[in-house]
Amino acid sequence: MPHRFLVALFALPLLAQVSFQKSEGRINIEIDGKPFSAFYISGEGVRKPYLHPLRAASGTIVTRQWPMVADVPGESHDHPHHRGLWFDHGDVNGVDFWGSDPLAKKDSGARIVVKKIREMKGGKRQGVLAGDFDWEEKDGKVLIHEARRMVFHAAPDRRVIDFDIRLTMAVPVKFGDTKEGSFGIRLSDKIREQKGTGKMVNAQGAVGEKNVWGKPSEWVDYSGTIDGEPVGVAILDHPSNPRHPAHWHVRAYGLFAANIFGLHDFYNDRSKDGSMEVKAGGTLRFRYRVVIHAGDTAAANIAAEYAKYSAAK
Numbered sequence: 001m002p003h004r005f006l007v008a009l010f011a012l013p014l015l016a017q018v019s020f021q022k023s024e025g026r027i028n029i030e031i032d033g034k035p036f037s038a039f040y041i042s043g044e045g046v047r048k049p050y051l052h053p054l055r056a057a058s059g060t061i062v063t064r065q066w067p068m069v070a071d072v073p074g075e076s077h078d079h080p081h082h083r084g085l086w087f088d089h090g091d092v093n094g095v096d097f098w099g100s101d102p103l104a105k106k107d108s109g110a111r112i113v114v115k116k117i118r119e120m121k122g123g124k125r126q127g128v129l130a131g132d133f134d135w136e137e138k139d140g141k142v143l144i145h146e147a148r149r150m151v152f153h154a155a156p157d158r159r160v161i162d163f164d165i166r167l168t169m170a171v172p173v174k175f176g177d178t179k180e181g182s183f184g185i186r187l188s189d190k191i192r193e194q195k196g197t198g199k200m201v202n203a204q205g206a207v208g209e210k211n212v213w214g215k216p217s218e219w220v221d222y223s224g225t226i227d228g229e230p231v232g233v234a235i236l237d238h239p240s241n242p243r244h245p246a247h248w249h250v251r252a253y254g255l256f257a258a259n260i261f262g263l264h265d266f267y268n269d270r271s272k273d274g275s276m277e278v279k280a281g282g283t284l285r286f287r288y289r290v291v292i293h294a295g296d297t298a299a300a301n302i303a304a305e306y307a308k309y310s311a312a313k
Contacts, residue, residue, distance in 0.1 A: 016154035018127030048112040052084030082186035091176025109138030177274040179265035184257035191224030192254035198224035214266030238287035
């Protein structure tokens with residue numbers, strides 16, 4: 001009997017360990033002692049906190065590495081403000097947080113400053129990282145206080161990150177109608193649709209930039225092959241989010257973003273107004289799930305993943 005118990009025990013899959021290590025200007029995130037990502041919070045070029053790179057369960061990097069890594073052969077060098085995975089917006093009281101970057105041609109100088117890391121807790125299967133950030137104009141005036149919680153999940157065939165983002169307005173804020181926003185990822189050139197192997201699919205089954213860009217949908221998945229390995233990334237928009245389902249600023253060159261504000265751009269109709277005004281002290285809450293998976297949209301069963309996520313309170 002004891003031998004039978006030991007055989008059964010070792011046949012069970014080991015629970016992956018998520019851990020965090022502080023380093024200068026960033027927090028490294030590891031799964032079973034191997035790099036998964038890093039959360040950049042300060043230092044040269046860091047105008048806004050971002051995750052870079054993102055890796056599949058196999059260890060394959062699924063995000064573009066430039067401009068953080070300058071010498072990746074053949075990698076595109078456009079849009080330097082597309083750093084890994086980030087959250088901001090291109091028009092907040094007229095201030096461009098989206099395009100703010102020291103390498104950008106039109107640099108607003110706006111910053112999202114990490115004020116405090118409130119929680120950094122590793123564990124079996126998942127780890128939690130949470131902090132408080134201030135959205136500041138170039139002169140330091142605070143427009144928004146942000147509280148963000150990220151939960152990192154590890155499974156044998158996928159990596160999952162849950163985001164809970166709460167914005168509290170320090171002053172009256174108008175989120176302007178622009179396509180340049182808001183919850184974004186810059187994917188590896190190898191899985192982009194343009195000159196790559198990528199295919200974007202939304203919850204309604206629409207395929208390709210022509211049919212997915214600017215359309216409302218509960219989720220979008222972008223998959224392809226990297227050095228022969230089929231991988232993909234999905235963003236799921238929680239049904240409790242403002243103006244759910246989100247519209248999608250997703251491009252063939254590898255930009256992948258959920259945006260609820262850019263209606264006149266998405267519909268090419270100036271009579272539409274996607275702006276939103278929130279009084280001082282008012283709040284907005286956004287929740288997203290990012291799924292980095294093996295295989296394509298069908299193989300990863302993103303529809304089932306969304307059904308599970310949408311039921312979460």
